Structures are given as C-alpha cells and as structure tokens.
Amino acid sequence: MVGLNRQETAPTTGYLALFRRFIANSLDFALAAVQGSAPLSEDERSEAMRSLAYGLEEKSTQRQTVTLLLALAPHQLRAGAGEEWTHFLERGLSITASPADRAEIAYQLGQLAHYRGCAEEAEACFADSIAGFAQAGRIRQQARSLNRLAYALRLQQRQPEARRLIADALGLLDKSDPEWAYSHFVLGVIAFDGGDSQAAADFFTTALAGWELHGSDEHRADGLVSLAPALRRLGRYDEAIAALKEAGQHFARVRSPRREGLVHLNLGNIYLSQARWEEALAQCQCAEPLFRQVGDGLHTAINFNNMGVACRRLGRLEEAERLFLLAIAGLEAVDQPVHHINALDGLGNTYRDQGRIPLARQTYQRALARVDEAADPAPLQHLADEVRAHLAGL
Numbered sequence: 271m272v273g274l275n276r277q278e279t280a281p282t283t284g285y286l287a288l289f290r291r292f293i294a295n296s297l298d299f300a301l302a303a304v305q306g307s308a309p310l311s312e313d314e315r316s317e318a319m320r321s322l323a324y325g326l327e328e329k330s331t332q333r334q335t336v337t338l339l340l341a342l343a344p345h346q347l348r349a350g351a352g353e354e355w356t357h358f359l360e361r362g363l364s365i366t367a368s369p370a371d372r373a374e375i376a377y378q379l380g381q382l383a384h385y386r387g388c389a390e391e392a393e394a395c396f397a398d399s400i401a402g403f404a405q406a407g408r409i410r411q412q413a414r415s416l417n418r419l420a421y422a423l424r425l426q427q428r429q430p431e432a433r434r435l436i437a438d439a440l441g442l443l444d445k446s447d448p449e450w451a452y453s454h455f456v457l458g459v460i461a462f463d464g465g466d467s468q469a470a471a472d473f474f475t476t477a478l479a480g481w482e483l484h485g486s487d488e489h490r491a492d493g494l495v496s497l498a499p500a501l502r503r504l505g506r507y508d509e510a511i512a513a514l515k516e517a518g519q520h521f522a523r524v525r526s527p528r529r530e531g532l533v534h535l536n537l538g539n540i541y542l543s544q545a546r547w548e549e550a551l552a553q554c555q556c557a558e559p560l561f562r563q564v565g566d567g568l569h570t571a572i573n574f575n576n577m578g579v580a581c582r583r584l585g586r587l588e589e590a591e592r593l594f595l596l597a598i599a600g601l602e603a604v605d606q607p608v609h610h611i612n613a614l615d616g617l618g619n620t621y622r623d624q625g626r627i628p629l630a631r632q633t634y635q636r637a638l639a640r641v642d643e644a645a646d647p648a649p650l651q652h653l654a655d656e657v658r659a660h661l662a663g664l
Contacts, residue, residue, distance in 0.1 A: 290330055296321040297334040304341045309524045315349065318342050319358070326361045336366045343378045348488075350528045350564025356382055370411075373402025377415050384422050385528065387568035387604035392422045410447060413439040417452045424460050426605055427649050432460055448489060451480025455493055458500070463649070467503035474500060491520040495529070498536050502543055510540055531560035531569060538576050551580040571600025575613045582620050590620045607644045611637045611653045618660060627664055634661040 300321040303314055310318075318338065325335030339362040346355045356379065363375045380395030396419035403412035420435035436453050443450040458473030474497040481489040494513040501510035518533035538553035554577040561570040578593035594617035601610040614637035621630035634657050641647050641654045 290328060293321075293324045293328050294331050294334060297325050297331055297338050301334070301338045301341055304338065304345065309348075310345045311525075312349075315342070315345060319354075322358055326358070326365065332365050336362055336368075336371050340371065340374055340378075343374075347378065347381055348524060348526045348529075350385070350526070350566070351382075352565045368406075369402045370406035370408055373399045373406060373408065373411065373415070376402060377411070377418070380415075380418060380422075384418070385564070385566055385568075387606070389422065389426055389605045393419065396422060409442050410449060413442040413447075413449050414452070416442075417449060417456055420456050421459065424456065424463065427463075427607065427644065427646050429460055429463065429649070432456065445480065448481060448484045448486050451477040451484075451486075451489065451493075454480065455489075455496060459496060462496075462500055462503075465652070467500045470500040471497060471504065487520060488524065491517040492529070495532050495536060499539065502540050507540055507544060511537065514540075527560040528564045528566050528569075531557040531564075531566070531573075534560070535569060535573055535576065538573075538580075542576060542579055545583070547580045547583045551577060551584070554580065567600055568604055568606065571597045571604075571613070572609050574600065575609065575616060578613070578616050578620070582616065582623065587620055587624050591617065591624075594620060607640060607650055608653065611640050611650065611657065614640065615653070615657050615660065618657070622660070622664065631661065631664055634658075634664075 300318040304310065304318055319342075322335060322338055322342070325331045325338065328335075339358065343359070359375050359379050359382075363372060363379075366372060366375075376395045376399040380392045380399060383392035383395055396415050399415040400412055400419065403409075403415060416435045416439035420432040420439070423429075423435070424432040436456055439453050440450065443453065454473045455477040458470045458477060461467075461473055462470035474493055478490055478493045478497065481493060494517040498510040498513045498517075501507070501513065514533050514537050518530060521529040521533060534553045534557035538550045538557065541547075541550035541553060554573050557573050558570065558577075561573060574593045574597035578590045578597060581587075581590035581593060594613055597613040598610065598617065601613055614633055618630045618633035618637065621627075621633060637657045638654060638661075641650045641657075644650055647654075
C-alpha cells in the first residue's frame with residue numbers, strides 16, 4: 271500500500287478525508303471486536319491486522335492505531351504469531367513517544383523473542399520494558415516485566431540473577447495482585463531446576479491459589495502445566511496427568527496452540543517416566559505440528575529429543591538417530607545447555623545400541639564439552655555425571 275504524505279494538511283472533504291474516516295472507523299470497529307470477552311477467530315485477528323496495516327500508514331490515526339496494537343497483542347501472543355506480528359510491533363514502536371506504550375511494546379517483543387528461543391534479544395527487550403514502565407510510573411507492569419526477565423534468565427541457568435529480579439518484583443507487589451502469584455511461579459521453576467521438587471510444587475501451589483483468587487483462568491492453566499513436572503518427579507503421576515488435561519482443555523478453548531503443544535509435551539514426559547513408550551511417542555506426535563504452527567523452534571527441538579528417547583526404547587534406532595540429530599540441530603541455535611546435553615547423550619546412547627562405539631564415544635565427549643562451554647557449569651554436573659557413566663560403560 272502506498273503511504274499517505276505525512277506533511278500535507280489533513281483535508282476535510284474529498285477522497286482523502288473519506289479514506290481517513292474509513293481508516294478511523296475501521297480501527298474503532300476492530301478495537302471493539304478485540305476488546306470483547308471471547309477468544310478471537312483467525313478471521314477476526316486477520317481483520318484487525320488489516321486495520322492496523324492502514325493505521326500505521328496514516329499519521330492522523332496514530333493514537334487509535336497504537337491502542338488497537340496493544341489490545342490485539344495478547345491475542346496474537348496466545349495464538350503464537352510470528353515474524354509478521356513482530357514487524358507490526360516494531361512499526362508501532364516507531365510511531366509512539368509514550369513511555370508506557372513503548373514499554374508495553376518492548377514487553378510484547380520480549381515475549382516473542384523468548385518463545386523463539388532468542389535469549390539475548392528477549393533479555394534486552396524486557397530490560398527496556400522495565401526501564402520504560404519505571405519512567406512511566408507503571409509499578410505493576412514494571413513488576414510483570416521483572417518477572418518475565420527472571421523467567422528468561424532462569425532458562426539460561428542464571429538463577430541468582432533471576433532470584434534478585436523476583437525479589438525486586440515482590441517489593442513492588444502485594445498478595446492482591448496476580449503478578450505476586452507469577453513471582454511464586456518463577457520461584458517454583460527455579461526450585462524445580464535445582465532439583466527440589468517438593469519446594470517447586472509448594473511454590474506452584476501458592477501461585478495457583480493466587481490466580482484462583484483473581485479468577486485468572488489462563489494463568490491457572492499455565493501454572494498447572496508447570497506443576498505437572500514437579501508432581502511427576504514426586505511420583506504423583508495421576509495428579510500430574512489430571513492437571514495437564516485440565517490445562518489442555520483451557521488452551522484448546524482459547525485457541526493457544528503453543529500451550530496445547532506444551533501440554534502434550536509434558537504428558538509425553540510423564541509417559542516416558544512410566545516407560546509407556548508408545549503413549550509418550552503419541553503425545554509428542556500431537557505436539558509437533560502445534561509447535562511448528564507457531565514457529566516455536568525451542569520446543570520443537572525438545573520434542574524431537576523426547577521422540578528420540580521413545581523410539582530408542584522401542585528399538586527403532588534409525589528413527590531415534592534421525593530425531594536426536596534434529597533435536598541437536600535445533601538446540602545448537604539457542605542457549606539451552608540442559609536440553610542440548612540431553613540430546614547429545616541420547617544420540618550417544620543410540621549409537622551405542624547400534625554397536626557404533628567410536629561414534630558413541632565421540633558424541634558423549636561432545637556432551638561433556640558442552641558442559642564446559644556453559645556460562646555456569648555447576649548446575650549441569652548431574653548431567654555430566656550421567657554422560658561420564660555412559661562413556662565409562664563403553
């Protein structure tokens with residue numbers, strides 16, 4: 271679409287005036303649909319995107335355009351929007367000077383970068399968001415961005431920094447705010463990473479109670495997905511499966527494919543823990559197209575690893591090799607040492623089972639080298655011990 275000349279005086283009659291009224295009306299109509307209570311259909315999201323495309327080219331409707339952009343953002347995030355939506359957010363950033371609006375756009379960009387596995391980009395966006403909300407005096411939103419940055423750093427094994435950010439967030443919040451619950455959710459995943467499954471379950475239960483108090487169904491469903499792995503480690507398999515199935519029903523209802531994929535991924539993990547290899551593989555196969563649909567490369571790679579584990583256990587060694595190689599290729603593009611080492615170890619086990627001992631030894635050594643390359647190798651030593659045991663067993 272050819273952009274309108276931003277320097278001209280806005281006409282009050284004629285085609286340009288009519289066209290600008292059309293854009294303004296289109297933005298208002300789209301905003302009314304987006305602000306409704308029901309999840310948006312794909313057609314409704316597409317219609318809102320078309321209105322935004324016009325609005326971003328018209329200077330006279332910039333305020334309306336940014337309002338629609340921010341209202342649509344949670345729907346787009348839930349639906350797993352990708353590069354096109356990132357471009358829209360960046361355009362929105364270029365047309366607003368409001369610190370609060372710029373901070374919210376930076377937050378949304380951070381979420382998208384996080385889902386793509388782009389750790390440094392996510393960290394930078396969340397940091398910009400924290401600073402912008404602080405400047406605008408938006409305390410709750412500042413705490414929200416602190417929480418999300420903490421979660422992103424936790425994925426990079428930067429646990430002390432993540433805990434400090436959570437302490438900062440809790441200093442801005444009280445129990446009446448759903449973000450207080452999210453802070454405890456992040457404390458739960460940090461405890462889970464540290465191997466303290468009971469503490470993780472306790473933190474997740476606290477978070478769930480907070481979200482239930484506020485009727486936050488979406489956060490509750492996210493919390494159930496995170497609670498399930500802690501319950502799995504505690505051997506409470508039936509409770510974990512029930513939690514995931516409840517979350518899955520919610521995500522299907524609100525049309526959130528990425529989170530539906532996470533439900534299947536976690537169900538697959540439970541079945542792997544129970545040596546139910548066929549059922550685990552079936553769950554992974556359900557997850558794969560959902561992650562591909564939203565371009566979630568990180569969880570696609572993790573899911574390939576799980577599929578590889580199931581196939582190896584089923585004796586389908588050629589298929590397992592192919593899946594582990596796909597997982598490793600995906601994980602080399604992101605800073606996820608735990609999953610990367612797991613995939614290398616799985617590939618080494620597959621080579622060992624095939625009798626290809628030199629390749630197995632080489633792959634185990636690659637896994638140990640990945641431990642040494644990590645920014646903080648200490649949390650990875652339990653994985654390193656497993657790999658060393660496999661290497662010694664050759």
